[in-house]
Amino acid sequence: MSEVLVVVDHVDGAIRKPTFELLTLARRLGEASAVFFGSSDKGAEVAQKLGQHGAEKVYVVDDTEIKGYLVAPKAEALAQLVEKTSPAGVLFVSGYEGKEVAARLAIKTGSGLITDAVDIEDGGVVTQAAFAGNYTVKGKVTQGVPLITVKPNSAPVEEVGAAGTVEEFAATISDSAKKAQIVAQQPRKASGRPELTEAAIVVSGGRGTGGNFEPIEGLADALGAAVGASRAAVDSGWMPHTFQVGQTGKVVSPQLYVANGISGAIQHRAGMQTSKTIVAVNKDEEAPIFELVDFGVVGDLHSVLPAATEEINKRKG
């Protein structure tokens, strides 16, 4: 069986959940191998976790010459690894970095690229959501090595106990790949809540919060959810941009999305329409968001949310 490479998304060796989802998908296409760009010291520890989730092999690419630069060196290293392993596919997490490394790799290796997959079936048929989720599109890569970026929450995390054998891979990085330098980097502060794109539940607030996100955060905490925001809330300076859900923010597809004081503009829908269950609280019964919901409450979020939060906390006992 051919190898399928999964590019590991991690922060200092802490593997992010979507990587494990990719391993599940990779095993439908062949034998899963992970590619870890990081410090060699962390290789063994990381490989053990990746093995648990189905990686037979873990290529450890020391990132001393890679981490200070934007995407180009990673694409170069991957092109060399693709050359060596002739994989049946390379999977990336859909995010700025995953997409752009894949884009450069596509040109380098003469391979087709499909972005924002929500599913991959045996045989390499890829499902995407198009036009803000109004269409479902199926397709395939027909040339080169299929390169696919996959949205978080597109597959279950499975524990399978594969070998996770470490193999060091020495890549050669050219000077021309080192022209876009990362001059400064400030890691995002942990909010103590689940990450927006990974969360099973997202509770969002919009202009209707009037700038008071306490009811949103209260409900989020009662449900163990991540907090999101509309662009109106971000533009008003109530929430940082990293919380924005939508076309120019994060695209989420959780099990449950609760939109509060959000009208449901097309650009917001583009970021949440593929959520499994959608709930809205809005005081305007004509708000377009109600066209999408499984359950909606016409009411003031400032009274409905705190009361619901109290009831939920009581039920949980």
Add this chain to the structure above:
Amino acid sequence: MNIVVCVKYVPDSTADRQFESDNTVDRVGVDGLLSELDEYAVEQALQLKEKNEGSTVTALCVGPEKAVDAVRKALQMGADQGILVSDEAIAGSDYVATSLVLAKAVEKAGAENKVDLVMCGMASTDASGSVVPAMLAERLDLPQVTFASVVETQGDQVRIKRDSDTATEVIGATMPLVMSVTDQTGEARYPSFKGIMAAKKKPLETWSLSDIGVDASEVGLSVAWTEVTETTARPPRTAGEIVKDEDGSGATALTEFLVSKKFI
């Protein structure tokens, strides 16, 4: 500074967008316009021109004949000249082929006067791949500074702020380079009446594939490196249950719903 800004012509995202029977995006039946995310790229290009005397901004678009509307809008906003690369053979091209055509057009546009900056939007509103800028950088062998939320330049030195998934980063590079900008860079200007009148006199060229030295066999639907096999309209969501909140009934109903779906 010689700036080329890549602007895409897309179906209006507030209209009923659809696919053709060959599974390509319907770019003719649905009203199209300049992708609104590319307006931010035009705006940043114009601001750089204003800061650097003697600069020119060229709007470049690959698309059907109607796509000239996107170029014209960029001219109305203030770009100096426009180029539309249009050729029947291009129809149905995927990212890879589109980036090839754009790269060759950028090379031709810079044949006499080297292009310092290729400016792009963060994503097209139809494909929303966010990959064409990186592909362009790869093809042109240029550094990329992409997804900029803040742009700073001093001569040919460029710094941008980028909100990646896990960190906020400052990226630095020297021109020539490829840049893409997000809507966080700030409001795009509206064309003024004067701008609209002036645009009518600005140079606007249409190039075919042979003008840029690309063979028809390298682009288009039949040679795309990806194939769309099926497009289905998502079934409309079945009408959900909507309740009116009266004296706290909304909170109880909401809680019941969440319990019934096992979220609690």
